[in-house]
Amino acid sequence: MQRRTLLRLGLAAGATLALTGCGFRLRGLDGAEIALEEMALAGPDSELARLVAEHLERSGTRVHADAPRVLNLGPPRLYERNLGVMDAGNQELELTLDAPFSVQRREDGAYLLDQQRLEVSERISVSDDDLLAQDDLREAVTERLRREAVRQLMDRLRALDAT
Numbered sequence: 001m002q003r004r005t006l007l008r009l010g011l012a013a014g015a016t017l018a019l020t021g022c023g024f025r026l027r028g029l030d031g032a033e034i035a036l037e038e039m040a041l042a043g044p045d046s047e048l049a050r051l052v053a054e055h056l057e058r059s060g061t062r063v064h065a066d067a068p069r070v071l072n073l074g075p076p077r078l079y080e081r082n083l084g085v086m087d088a089g090n091q092e093l094e095l096t097l098d099a100p101f102s103v104q105r106r107e108d109g110a111y112l113l114d115q116q117r118l119e120v121s122e123r124i125s126v127s128d129d130d131l132l133a134q135d136d137l138r139e140a141v142t143e144r145l146r147r148e149a150v151r152q153l154m155d156r157l158r159a160l161d162a163t
Helices: 002-021 047-058 131-162
Strands: 038-042 069-073 077-082 090-105 111-127
Touching (some): 047 069, 111 131
């Protein structure tokens, strides 16, 4: 029995070394760097827009109004859907954050990313017993949804590096 375990560990270690040696990297682990030097941000003021601007600045992209590319953020909408059949007691809800966006080149108005959507959702269980905790839970989930939407947006903006 010990021999099999030792053999499995040896094979796992060998596979790990082989992947490391061939230059294998997991996507997204290189850091938050985006090769875009400048970006303008247009759209309504929202918490999502603030987080996007903050993340762009932190990743080395200058955010200013005269940048050659414009990130158009639409108004984010938060939807709540009851997944259960009962209206009282313990309920399972799905919160979904939906935000439209596009990226446009300023010089000729061409869209580099046209009519894209960020859509993230999370399921939560709430109880009518503690209404104050429900509000706190909803706020925490909404913040997580915003952060996940920003992460997805940054992944899509990295694709613009090649253009």
